[in-house]
Amino acid sequence: MLFPARRTLKNRTFFQPLFSVAALRRYLLGWICLSGCTHLPEGSLMGDEPAPVREVLRIGQTVEYSFPLPAMTPVWVDRLQGNRRLSSRLAFRAWDMNDDGRFDMLEAIDPGGRVLFRAYDLDFDGEVDETEEIPPPSGDETVPVSSLH
Numbered sequence: 001m002l003f004p005a006r007r008t009l010k011n012r013t014f015f016q017p018l019f020s021v022a023a024l025r026r027y028l029l030g031w032i033c034l035s036g037c038t039h040l041p042e043g044s045l046m047g048d049e050p051a052p053v054r055e056v057l058r059i060g061q062t063v064e065y066s067f068p069l070p071a072m073t074p075v076w077v078d079r080l081q082g083n084r085r086l087s088s089r090l091a092f093r094a095w096d097m098n099d100d101g102r103f104d105m106l107e108a109i110d111p112g113g114r115v116l117f118r119a120y121d122l123d124f125d126g127e128v129d130e131t132e133e134i135p136p137p138s139g140d141e142t143v144p145v146s147s148l149h
Contacts, residue, residue, distance in 0.1 A: 051082035057091070071096045073103070098124055 060074035075092035078085050089111055094103040104124060108116045115134045122129040 053079055053081045053086065055079055058088075062096075070104070071099065100124065102126055 056078050058076045058078050060076055062071050062073045064071050073094045073096070074090055075094060076088050077091040079087045090109055090113075092109060093107045095105040095107075096102065097104040102121075102124070104121045106119045108118075110116050114136070117134055118132045119128045120130045120132070121127060
């Protein structure tokens with residue numbers, strides 16, 4: 001049930017949604033990703049050739065920080081063979097700067113944990129307004145992204 005709470009206001013009946021649009025979008029995207037992972041492709045039965053390896057994006061749990069810090073949502077890349085996960089790595093970090101449920105900054109992260117670039121939505125219209133490429137570090141001053149949380 002998406003709209004279970006029934007309320008009346010000035011002789012009008014309306015329903016109060018259980019989920020925000022952002023939560024529903026995350027749920028649907030996760031469901032679509034998972035539904036593609038739950039079936040066994042042809043040729044994956046015993047004695048047949050192994051199933052092909054594919055990569056699937058998975059949205060992680062949003063981390064809410066106290067004001068003035070924005071909410072951060074990790075996005076993982078899962079390597080799957082059939083319905084078995086071979087590996088998983090952090091590929092993106094998405095930030096919601098104004099708490100509207102939409103990502104306002106996206107950081108792309110390489111397998112070593114280094115931020116490759118950032119994309120910004122500066123006017124909060126859902127479109128990328130600016131990108132910033134992060135140059136590789138000069139020397140041994142690399143800080144893995146996983147140690148920043």
